[in-house]
Structure formats: structure tokens, C-alpha cells
Amino acid sequence: MNKTALITGATSGIGYELAYVHAIHGGNLVLVARSKDKLEQLMLNLENKYFINVYIIEKDLSLKDSAKDVYDELIKNNITIDYLINNAGFGDFGFLVNNDWAKLEQMINLNITALTHLTKLFVPYMIKKGSGKIMNVASTAAFQPGPTMAVYYATKAYVLSFSEAISNEVKNKGITVTTLCPGPTKSGFQEAASMNESRLVKGRILATSKQVAEYGYNAMLKGKSVVIPGILNNLLANSVRFFPRSAVLKIARFIQDKR
DSSP states (O other), X not given: OOOEEXXXXXXXXXXXXXXXXHHHTTOEEEEEESOHHHHHHHHHHHHHHHOOOEEEEEOOTTSTTHHHHHHHXXXXXXXXXXXXXXXXXXXXXXXXXXXXXXXXXXXXXXXXIIHHHHHHHHHHHHHHHTOEEEEEEOOGGGGSOOTTSHHHHHHHHHHHHHHHHHHHHTTTTTEEEEEEOOOSEESSHHHHHTOTTBTTTTTOOOEEHHHHHHHHHHHHHTTOSEEOOSHHHHXXXXXXXXXXXXXXXXXXXXXHSBO
């Protein structure tokens, strides 16, 4: 039987590629994003190429109660969700003192509040079904603090901690929760976060969104808890536990600074 996946932030980057990966597996889709035009184009491309059903929801998930609106619309239309993929999110580069509060608040609402609310809404639904898979997209940023991207790193640390805890809570309910923690990726994220000149990105050969999406999707199917694409990303993310916090902070600042 075909599985239906709900993917947020589906019109670009990793979310866009996840939609294609799931479609290749023959699954139907519910795609959520802010741009109606991009959603409609993606829907047409996927339905025509893979002969699946795609339902689109134009929604800004940084707005209050937007997650509940999505959930209610699906219940109203009797659309069953088997896989919940919370991918939507963005970052912002710069010192906190210079960051725009409205943008930071939007980031917190999207990266944390919407993800948490959607998970909260769908976990009881999946428990009742006796099955389900959730993938929350975090980042290697989740493993240490990040000067010059303080709020973004903190939001991803929340996603990792929250997802691991929920994974434990539902492990005997037929549900798995996977946290995907990609490193820097060719996804348009760097442009949006104004960090193309940072040492973290400039001059590096980055993984593609497609590579990250395929890695994360396969890990979700296997029910893995925390996955980090790439050997170097794995080493860097896991090495922080062996160094003093003060040293980790200095290294993170050096990497984040512009060349």
C-alpha cells in the first residue's frame, strides 16, 4: 500500500528533493510551503512523472496556529499521513545585537514551534493507527553553540533534543522518530542566511540537497534515531564531546567567521 508523506518546506532545497525521493518510491504526498505557484508546479511535475496523488497546502508555518490549520485541513479531507517530515526552517547570519528581531522570532516560530506542534498533533494520530514515521530535520549545528548564528544553532539543538526524547517515548507504539542532521548543503540555505563568505561554506565542496534527502529518507525507513550524512560531518559533530566547552565555542566562532 502506498504511504503518504507530509513534507514541510517542500518547494526548495532538501524538502524539494525529499518530495522526489518519496515519489520515486511510489508514495503520495502532502506538500506544505508558502509559495502557491511553486507548490502547483511541483505538484504537476510529480503527478505527471510518477502518477501519484499530490495535495498542496499554501501555508506560512511561522504564523500562529498554522500547524493546527494544516492538521485540520487533512482531517477534514480524510487524508491519512504515514510519514511526517518536518523540514521547513531557515537561519540568519550575524551578531545577535545586529539581527532583526522580527526575523529571529519568525525563525523560532518555524524551526521550533511549528515543528513541535505538528509532531504533537500527529503523534496521537499515529499511535491510534499503530504506525508512523517522523523525520525532523536538524543540523550539525545542533551539537554545539554557534556564535554569529546563535539563535539558529540553538533552534537546531532544540530539534535534536526534542526528537531524541520523543523517539524514546513512542518506540513501543509502532512509531519511529528520525533526526536528520546535515552539514552545510547546496540548498539555497547559505544565501538566505547570508553566510556564503563564512569559513564553514566558502571554498568547500558541499553535499547536494538530493544526496542529503536520499540519505535521510533511507534512514527514516530503517527507523534510525539520529543520522549525520558524511564522514567528516560525523567526526566533527561527535568530536565536540571530547573538548572543553570553551574550546568548542572558540572553534565554532572561527569556522563561522567570514574569510
